[in-house]
Amino acid sequence: MRLQVGKRPHTCSLKPITYHGIIETHGSAREQCVANIPQTIGNYRLEHELGRGATSQVWMGRHIFLHERAVAVKLLLSHDEESVLRFTREAELTSQLRHQHIIQIYDHATPTNSFPYTVMELVSGGSVRQRVEKDGKLPLREAITIFRQIGSALDYAHSRNIIHRDVSPGNILLDASGSRALLTDFGIARLPDQRHTSTDMIMGTPGFFSPEHARSATLVTSLSDLYGLGVILYFMLSGQLPWETPPQHPDYRFDAILPLGYHGVELPLEVEKIIRTMLAIDPQKRYPTASAAMEALDGAFARSGIVTDEQPLTLGEATAVRAINTAPxxxxxxxxxxxxxxxxxxxxxxxxxxxxxxxxxxxxxxxxxxxxxxxxxxxxxxxxxxxxxxxxxxxxxxxxxxxxxxxxxxxxxxxxxxxxxxxxxxxxxxxxxxxxxxxxxxxVLPPPSxxxxxxxxxxxxxxxxxxxxxxxxxGSGYELCPECKGSRRVLVSRPVATSDGGDGVALRRQQEGPGHVAASRQRAAGQPAHLNDAAASETTQVKQVLVPCTVCAGMGRLKCDRCHGEGRLVxxxxxxxxxxxxxxxxxxxxxxxxxxxxxxxxxxxxxxxxxxxxxxxxxxxxxxxxxxxxxxxxxxxxxxxxxxxxxxxxxxxxxxxxxxxxxxxxxxxxxxxxxxxxxxxxxxxxxxxxxxxxxxxxxxxDGSQKLLFFWSFLATIAMLLLLVALLLPIFL
Known part of the structure; x- marks a missing residue:
C-alpha cells in the first residue's frame, strides 16, 4: 500500500498498487467497473482481473494472435493530467531497466478513446506481503534469497540514477516456484535531478518508508530504498515490523528496533547488528549499497556456520592469488x-x-x-x-x-x-x-551547546x-537603636568659653592641659608676654545636654537589616x-x-x-x-x-x-x-x-647507485678544484 500524505492537511490517496492480490472488490460496484472495461486493449484480450487499486486495475491478458503469450495489463482508470503523467513515467522508467529481478515492460499507450495501459510481464506467484500474511515468517534461506535478488535489482536501478521510493513487500512479486523475486511498481520512482516531486508530500508505504520519507519526498535517496529493503528483511524473517509501535501520522516517530529474538527468531548477534545498520536513522550510517549489506551478511553467516543455498550474484569478481614472486x-x-x-x-x-x-x-x-x-x-x-x-x-x-x-x-x-x-x-x-x-x-540547568x-x-x-x-x-521587624538603646535621647557635651569669675560648673585647664601647651608654644614663637598671660586667664565650660537620637530619629528602634522590617525570612x-x-x-x-x-x-x-x-x-x-x-x-x-x-x-x-x-x-x-x-x-x-x-x-x-653518485660527486668536486687552480694564476 502506498501512502501519499500532504503535510497540510493529512490526505491519503489509496494505493495505485501492482497487480497481485491487492484489493478485491465485490458486488455491484465491481460489476459496474468491469462492465466499463473493453474486452481488448491493443493486441491483447482481457481475460480476468488480477487486482486493483484506487486509480488502476490489473488484468490478465492474452495476445490475440500469439495465443500462448500471457501478460499482465495495467489499466489507468483516472484520466486527470497528474495521474496520466505519473502512469507514463512509471512505464518509461521501468522500460529503461533490463534486469532479471525487475519486472519487464512490453508495451505502453495512452489512447484518446480508451484507458491508458501498460503491458508487462506476468508473474503468478503473488507478492511477498501476501506470502507472509498467508504463511507467516519465511525460512531463512528463502528470505535471504529474496533479499539478495531484490538488493541486486536496487543496486542496478541506483547505478542508472533511478530511485524507487516505495520498496515494500507489496511491490515484490514471486514467480510460481517462489525462487525468483521481481521488483515492480516504479510509479513514484524518480531521477535525482527530477523536479516533478511535490515537496510537501509523504510518498511510500507506511511501515516501510524511511525517516527521510516522513520529512519530505525530495529528501529520499538511494539510501532510503536500502532502508526499506532492511525493513523487508526483518519482515520476512519475523513476520512483523521492527517496532513495537510502527511510525504513524502525524509525527512518524521511529522508535528503537526490537531484536529478532523478541519474535522468536534466533540468529547471531552480528546479523542483528547488520540489520540495525541498515535501519539507522542517519542515512550516512547505513550501508551504501545492497551488495555491501549482503556481503556483511554472508560474512556473518559464514563465521556462524550458517549455510545459505544461493551464492552472491555479483559482488565483484574474486581475484585469484597468482603465483608471481610469491612464497609457497x-x-x-x-x-x-x-x-x-x-x-x-x-x-x-x-x-x-x-x-x-x-x-x-x-x-x-x-x-x-x-x-x-x-x-x-x-x-x-x-x-x-x-x-x-x-x-x-x-x-x-x-x-x-x-x-x-x-x-x-x-x-x-x-x-x-x-x-x-x-x-x-x-x-x-x-x-x-x-x-x-x-x-x-x-x-535542570541550561543545556550546554x-x-x-x-x-x-x-x-x-x-x-x-x-x-x-x-x-x-x-519576628518584630525592628531592633533597638545601638546608639540610644531605645531611650530615643542621647547626652551630648557642648563646650562654652568663659573667664575665671564666671558662674556655673567650670573646669580650669590644668597646667599640662591644651591651653598651657598652646601658651608655651606661643612664647617659644616669640609672642608678647601680655598676650600669653591673657590667654592663660581664660577657661572652657562643658555642659551635658539631652538631645533626640539622630541615629534612629528619636524612634528608639531601627528596621531590622536582616529581614528589612518584614519580620520573616524565606x-x-x-x-x-x-x-x-x-x-x-x-x-x-x-x-x-x-x-x-x-x-x-x-x-x-x-x-x-x-x-x-x-x-x-x-x-x-x-x-x-x-x-x-x-x-x-x-x-x-x-x-x-x-x-x-x-x-x-x-x-x-x-x-x-x-x-x-x-x-x-x-x-x-x-x-x-x-x-x-x-x-x-x-x-x-x-x-x-x-x-x-x-x-x-x-x-x-640500490647501493651501487648510491656509491656511483658518491664517486661522481667527488669527481665533480675534484674537477672544480682543478679548474680553479688553473684559472687562478690568470686573474692574479
Whole structure:
C-alpha cells in the first residue's frame, strides 16, 4: 500500500498498487467497473482481473494472435493530467531497466478513446506481503534469497540514477516456484535531478518508508530504498515490523528496533547488528549499497556456520592469488576487523568502510602490489636511488590490511557544590509552591551547546523553600537603636568659653592641659608676654545636654537589616555550578608505524562523530583507543562533578603491511640482464591512506647507485678544484 500524505492537511490517496492480490472488490460496484472495461486493449484480450487499486486495475491478458503469450495489463482508470503523467513515467522508467529481478515492460499507450495501459510481464506467484500474511515468517534461506535478488535489482536501478521510493513487500512479486523475486511498481520512482516531486508530500508505504520519507519526498535517496529493503528483511524473517509501535501520522516517530529474538527468531548477534545498520536513522550510517549489506551478511553467516543455498550474484569478481614472486606460504589477508567496528558498528559511517574494504581486497592481488611498488620505484624524490622494478623482483610473503584510527574525546565537566542555606526577606509574601525538595543533581540547568568553560552561578533547589521568623529581631521587624538603646535621647557635651569669675560648673585647664601647651608654644614663637598671660586667664565650660537620637530619629528602634522590617525570612538551599571543557586525543599505536607522520602525509577520513548528553556512552569504553582517555576523565569525577556532555570523533586511515624478501635465486626482467639475489631477510613495506602512499626500508634503495653518485660527486668536486687552480694564476 502506498501512502501519499500532504503535510497540510493529512490526505491519503489509496494505493495505485501492482497487480497481485491487492484489493478485491465485490458486488455491484465491481460489476459496474468491469462492465466499463473493453474486452481488448491493443493486441491483447482481457481475460480476468488480477487486482486493483484506487486509480488502476490489473488484468490478465492474452495476445490475440500469439495465443500462448500471457501478460499482465495495467489499466489507468483516472484520466486527470497528474495521474496520466505519473502512469507514463512509471512505464518509461521501468522500460529503461533490463534486469532479471525487475519486472519487464512490453508495451505502453495512452489512447484518446480508451484507458491508458501498460503491458508487462506476468508473474503468478503473488507478492511477498501476501506470502507472509498467508504463511507467516519465511525460512531463512528463502528470505535471504529474496533479499539478495531484490538488493541486486536496487543496486542496478541506483547505478542508472533511478530511485524507487516505495520498496515494500507489496511491490515484490514471486514467480510460481517462489525462487525468483521481481521488483515492480516504479510509479513514484524518480531521477535525482527530477523536479516533478511535490515537496510537501509523504510518498511510500507506511511501515516501510524511511525517516527521510516522513520529512519530505525530495529528501529520499538511494539510501532510503536500502532502508526499506532492511525493513523487508526483518519482515520476512519475523513476520512483523521492527517496532513495537510502527511510525504513524502525524509525527512518524521511529522508535528503537526490537531484536529478532523478541519474535522468536534466533540468529547471531552480528546479523542483528547488520540489520540495525541498515535501519539507522542517519542515512550516512547505513550501508551504501545492497551488495555491501549482503556481503556483511554472508560474512556473518559464514563465521556462524550458517549455510545459505544461493551464492552472491555479483559482488565483484574474486581475484585469484597468482603465483608471481610469491612464497609457497604466501598469505593475502583482507581487512582485519578491529574493536571499533565491533563496538560501534551501528553508528559508523558506512561509505568509508566500504572503500577501505575494496582497497584491502584490491591489495590482496600480487599483481596490484607489483604495480604499486613499481610506481614507487619510478616516482618521488631520490627515485634515481630506488631499485627499479621493485614490484617484480621481491618475493611476497604476507599481505595484511587494517584501519588505523585516530580518536578525539571532548568532555564538558559540570561541578555542583554542596547546597548551602541562602535567605531573603519575605517581602510581599509571594506564593511558594509546595513540592518535594529535589536533589542537587535533579535540578535542570541550561543545556550546554558547546565545549566551553562556563563560570556558572548559584542555583536554587526547587522545593527547599521555607518561611521562618527573623532570628535577629525575633519576628518584630525592628531592633533597638545601638546608639540610644531605645531611650530615643542621647547626652551630648557642648563646650562654652568663659573667664575665671564666671558662674556655673567650670573646669580650669590644668597646667599640662591644651591651653598651657598652646601658651608655651606661643612664647617659644616669640609672642608678647601680655598676650600669653591673657590667654592663660581664660577657661572652657562643658555642659551635658539631652538631645533626640539622630541615629534612629528619636524612634528608639531601627528596621531590622536582616529581614528589612518584614519580620520573616524565606530560606532556600542553593548550590554553585560551573563547567569546564576538556579535550584529549589518541591513536592506535602500531609497531613500526609513525602515526604522527601518517597524519601529516595523508588525509584522515571521518567514520564516527557522536555527541552524548549526561555522561559517557557505554560503547565507547569497549574501544581500546578510547579507554585511556575515558579513564583520565573518570579520575576527575566524584560526588560533586559529573560529565554534562561528551563527544567522540574518530578518523580513519586504511593501512596495509606487506612482508617480503629478496631471497629467490634469480629474477629475469624483460629487456634486462639477470640479477641474482641472496637476501632472504624479511622486510616490511607499509602502504597507507586511500592515496596508497608507500614507505619502505633501506633494502629498496640500490647501493651501487648510491656509491656511483658518491664517486661522481667527488669527481665533480675534484674537477672544480682543478679548474680553479688553473684559472687562478690568470686573474692574479
Amino acid at each position: 606460504s604466501f598469505q593475502a589477508i583482507g581487512l582485519v576487523e578491529s574493536e571499533v567496528e565491533q563496538a560501534l558498528a551501528a553508528d559508523l559511517l558506512r561509505e568509508p568502510f566500504e572503500r577501505s574494504h575494496a582497497r584491502a581486497e584490491e591489495l590482496r592481488d600480487p599483481l596490484v602490489l607489483a604495480r604499486v611498488l613499481d610506481q614507487w620505484s619510478t616516482s618521488g624524490r631520490r627515485r634515481e636511488f630506488r631499485k627499479q622494478h621493485l614490484g617484480r623482483i621481491v618475493n611476497l610473503r604476507e599481505v595484511r590490511s587494517r584501519n588505523v584510527y585516530f580518536y578525539q574525546l571532548e568532555v564538558l565537566l559540570e561541578t555542583r557544590t554542596e547546597p548551602k542555606d541562602v535567605e531573603e526577606p519575605d517581602a510581599n509574601a509571594p506564593d511558594l509552591p509546595v513540592q518535594k525538595e529535589q536533589n542537587r543533581w535533579q535540578v 558547546a565545549f566551553e568553560d562556563d563560570p556558572g552561578r548559584a542555583e536554587i533547589i526547587p522545593g527547599s523553600e521555607r518561611v521562618i521568623a527573623c532570628p535577629r529581631c525575633e 530560606q532556600r538551599r542553593a548550590f554553585e555550578w560551573s563547567r569546564r571543557a576538556l579535550k584529549a586525543s589518541s591513536y592506535d599505536d602500531l609497531p613500526h608505524l609513525d602515526e604522527n607522520q601518517v597524519r601529516q602525509e595523508v588525509e584522515l577520513t571521518k567514520v564516527y562523530e557522536e555527541r552524548h548528553m549526561g555522561g559517557l556512552k557505554r560503547e565507547w569504553s569497549a574501544v581500546p583507543g578510547l579507554k585511556g582517555l575515558i579513564a583520565n576523565v573518570q579520575k576527575q569525577l566524584g560526588t560533586d562533578t559529573c560529565v554534562a556532555m561528551a563527544a567522540v570523533t574518530i578518523m580513519m586511515v586504511p593501512y596495509t603491511e606487506v612482508r617480503l624478501d629478496l631471497g629467490h635465486d634469480e629474477v629475469v626482467i624483460e629487456g634486462e640482464t639477470e640479477e641474482r639475489r641472496t637476501d632472504d631477510r624479511v622486510h616490511l613495506v607499509q602502504i597507507y591512506g586511500f592515496e596508497n602512499l608507500v614507505r619502505v626500508g633501506s633494502f629498496a634503495y
